[in-house]
Amino acid sequence: MAIFLSALIIGLSVGTIYGLAAFGMVMSYRISKVVNLGQAGISALCATMYWWIADQWGAPLLVSLALALILGTLMGAAFGYAVLRMTSWPKPLLMIVSLAVTLVLFAVADRFLPDFNPNAPSPFGDGGFNFLLTYVTSAQIGTFLVCIAVVVFTTWVVRKLRFGLFVRGVFDDPDGASTLGIPLDGYVVSVWAIAGAMAALAGVLATNRTSLDINLLMFVMVWGLAGAVLGGMESFALAFLGGLSLGTAQGVVGGTFGGVLPPGIENLSAIVVMAAGVLYAGTKRRHLATLQT
Amino acid sequence: MLRTEDNPATSAQDAKAAGASADGRTGPRMTSAVGRTADGARRLYSEIKTRRLGLPACVVLAAIVGFFALPDDLLFAGTNSLAAAVIGVGLFLPIATLREMPLCAAGVMGLGAMNFGHIASQFPGGAAWGIFLGILAGLATSIGLFVFTGLASLVVTGLYFVVASLVVQAAIEKVAFAIPGITSGGVGWTVPQADLSGWFDTQRFYYLTTAIVAAAFGLFAWWVLRSRLGRHAVLVGSVPEGASAVGLRNWMVKLLIFGISGLMIGVGGLLLATSNGTPPTTQKLGIVWSVIYLAIPVAGGLRSLSSVWLVAAAFTALPIYLERLLVPPNALSGGILLAAAVIGQNRDRLGRWVTRLRSIGRTRPELATGDA
Numbered sequence: 001m002a003i004f005l006s007a008l009i010i011g012l013s014v015g016t017i018y019g020l021a022a023f024g025m026v027m028s029y030r031i032s033k034v035v036n037l038g039q040a041g042i043s044a045l046c047a048t049m050y051w052w053i054a055d056q057w058g059a060p061l062l063v064s065l066a067l068a069l070i071l072g073t074l075m076g077a078a079f080g081y082a083v084l085r086m087t088s089w090p091k092p093l094l095m096i097v098s099l100a101v102t103l104v105l106f107a108v109a110d111r112f113l114p115d116f117n118p119n120a121p122s123p124f125g126d127g128g129f130n131f132l133l134t135y136v137t138s139a140q141i142g143t144f145l146v147c148i149a150v151v152v153f154t155t156w157v158v159r160k161l162r163f164g165l166f167v168r169g170v171f172d173d174p175d176g177a178s179t180l181g182i183p184l185d186g187y188v189v190s191v192w193a194i195a196g197a198m199a200a201l202a203g204v205l206a207t208n209r210t211s212l213d214i215n216l217l218m219f220v221m222v223w224g225l226a227g228a229v230l231g232g233m234e235s236f237a238l239a240f241l242g243g244l245s246l247g248t249a250q251g252v253v254g255g256t257f258g259g260v261l262p263p264g265i266e267n268l269s270a271i272v273v274m275a276a277g278v279l280y281a282g283t284k285r286r287h288l289a290t291l292q293t
Numbered sequence: 294m295l296r297t298e299d300n301p302a303t304s305a306q307d308a309k310a311a312g313a314s315a316d317g318r319t320g321p322r323m324t325s326a327v328g329r330t331a332d333g334a335r336r337l338y339s340e341i342k343t344r345r346l347g348l349p350a351c352v353v354l355a356a357i358v359g360f361f362a363l364p365d366d367l368l369f370a371g372t373n374s375l376a377a378a379v380i381g382v383g384l385f386l387p388i389a390t391l392r393e394m395p396l397c398a399a400g401v402m403g404l405g406a407m408n409f410g411h412i413a414s415q416f417p418g419g420a421a422w423g424i425f426l427g428i429l430a431g432l433a434t435s436i437g438l439f440v441f442t443g444l445a446s447l448v449v450t451g452l453y454f455v456v457a458s459l460v461v462q463a464a465i466e467k468v469a470f471a472i473p474g475i476t477s478g479g480v481g482w483t484v485p486q487a488d489l490s491g492w493f494d495t496q497r498f499y500y501l502t503t504a505i506v507a508a509a510f511g512l513f514a515w516w517v518l519r520s521r522l523g524r525h526a527v528l529v530g531s532v533p534e535g536a537s538a539v540g541l542r543n544w545m546v547k548l549l550i551f552g553i554s555g556l557m558i559g560v561g562g563l564l565l566a567t568s569n570g571t572p573p574t575t576q577k578l579g580i581v582w583s584v585i586y587l588a589i590p591v592a593g594g595l596r597s598l599s600s601v602w603l604v605a606a607a608f609t610a611l612p613i614y615l616e617r618l619l620v621p622p623n624a625l626s627g628g629i630l631l632a633a634a635v636i637g638q639n640r641d642r643l644g645r646w647v648t649r650l651r652s653i654g655r656t657r658p659e660l661a662t663g664d665a
Contacts, residue, residue, distance in 0.1 A: 035452065035455075037584070086638075088638075089634075089638050092394060092591055093591055093592075093634055093637075093638070096584070096587070096588045096591050096592060096630060096634060097630070097631065097634050099581075099584045099585075099588065099627075099630065100588075100626075100627040100628075100630035100631045100634065101627065101631075102581075102627070103581070103623045103624070103626050103627030103630065104623070104624055104627035104628065104631075105627075106623040106627075107621040107622075107623035107624030107627065108624075110621055110623065111621070215576075215579060215581075218579070218580060218581060219463075219580065222459060222463065222580055225456065225459070226456055226459065226460075229452060229453065229456040233452065262472065264467060264468040264469070264470070264471025264472055265468060267463070267464075267467035267468055267471075268464070268468055270463075271460055271463055271464045271467070271468070274456075274460050274463070275457065275460045278449065278453055278456045278457050278460060279445070279448055279449060279453075279457065281453065282448060282449025282450070282453030282454075282457070283448060283449065
């Protein structure tokens with residue numbers, strides 16, 4: 001029971017990070033219809049900067065986190081502005097361009113990283129407490145709560161505020177929104193900036209769970225993309241739940257049967273969830289099938 | 294067809310050449326041969342221009358020049374780029390015909406190459422049989438996995454298919470490659486290699502072999518695109534309901550295309566494994582590489598097979614060559630991707646610039662006659 005509970009906590013903590021990544025992907029997809037693989041690069045560089053500022057400069061963790069988030073916001077905004085200039089390009093090509101950006105950002109991050117994968121400190125400290133024979137770390141609790149809070153707050157902004165109303169207008173009918181006088185460019189760049197900040201946060205939270213490994217961050221974004229597609233790239237709530245369920249499945253099976261199953265098999269659970277979800281979503285919500293070459 | 298004798302320009306050149314022979318340095322027979330060669334070259338150039346074979350001709354010429362002129366390290370880069378081009382051409386087929394983008398090429402190729410390496414290096418009945426059975430096993434793995442991926446396209450399309458193929462990549466990367474029996478525990482299987490020395494050494498041998506195989510598969514893909522199967526596949530990809538209505542079995546056409554594509558991806562993996570002496574490491578078989586392989590036909594503009602070859606060469610050969618300059622491979626790959634995308638999307642503008650550059654220094658007729 002204790003093992004299962006521990007695995008569940010790990011899974012929920014990881015799942016919220018995937019959910020956050022999925023949330024950011026849905027935002028940039030809905031505003032520009034571009035699958036944004038650049039999120040992986042932004043999260044890698046921001047996580048690296050967070051570690052660099054905290055560990056090498058000795059800055060307080062919150063200052064490092066704030067600077068990393070600002071960097072993510074700026075990069076997201078810059079990328080959004082670039083995408084605005086490339087609206088006539090085919091969407092698959094823009095996806096490839098976003099991958100190119102990721103590769104370049106990986107290279108920049110590599111310039112700062114040492115030869116080994118360093119351990120980035122958690123912004124929530126190293127503490128923890130016992131709960132039903134399970135040791136829960138403050139990083140796990142902090143990650144879970146922060147991700148939930150960010151998602152809830154962003155959803156509230158999109159649903160209730162004037163900014164959100166305009167953003168939804170651009171989401172649903174860009175031409176109509178433009179006719180009504182909504183400054184399209186500004187809102188597109190803003191949404192991409194928010195998605196960049198989310199990617200930065202996901203990167204920082206993911207790397208202080210294990211170590212600062214760029215390939216790991218690429219996979220966080222892959223699971224995030226899978227979660228977003230499970231939500232039809234449209235619903236924020238479903239995208240977050242998709243990412244959460246993938247992470248939870250991975251954490252629960254990996255944590256519970258990690259010592260029993262052969263290596264690698266623990267990942268099968270998330271893969272099966274992902275496959276079933278994609279096939280189900282693909283047959284029920286066929287509108288994404290239009291994104292072809 | 295215009296005969297050489299009828300061509301006034303050629304006749305004038307022949308007359309000039311005949312004049313040149315008067316000094317005794319070139320005989321009339323040789324002059325005639327030179328004229329015929331020049332005429333043949335001119336006709337070939339005209340044929341290339343009218344049939345728009347310029348790019349394929351450049352690719353073939355570059356490959357041939359590379360064989361004779363390149364040093365060993367660049368031949369290695371060239372061999373890798375030719376193998377990557379085979380994979381790129383393999384991915385070109387489902388994208389160009391079925392309009393589906395599979396994101397699992399690196400994993401599929403890698404698993405095929407690993408199985409090939411495993412059997413080729415461990416088979417107890419001799420190296421030749423090991424290689425033969427390894428090739429069969431490697432190709433069967435790649436074709437089987439890609440057809441399996443193609444099954445998803447019967448149910449879902451578009452972005453859902455992209456993610457479904459991502460599931461296959463994740464399964465291979467996270468599950469199959471975590472099993473030491475498949476990857477040889479990170480050490481890598483040692484594939485038996487030919488041992489040649491002198492000018493036609495091992496590297497040149499593998500370059501030639503890879504180039505021949507790559508050319509054969511390039512022609513095969515070209516033929517498939519123009520065959521009945523290719524036309525059916527385009528119809529199935531563009532208007533699936535219409536294809537069904539005219540009696541096509543959509544599922545069969547899709548699986549055939551994925552099977553052919555899997556064959557090419559498998560062959561690309563085998564070429565990489567044989568030329569490097571070992572299958573690619575798992576770091577080079579990850580999701581990033583799957584997207585890079587997919588980017589080869591996409592960044593090539595999806596217009597012609599030749600551009601796939603050029604982009605593949607840029608993607609693989611340049612990073613290998615520039616590694617000595619300590620340029621990070623990720624930065625190079627990303628930069629090349631960006632450059633290919635920008636050039637591909639601004640072809641018309643670039644064409645105008647080239648025309649403008651060509652016109653510099655020339656006298657414009659209207660200015661010369663005072664009509665301006």
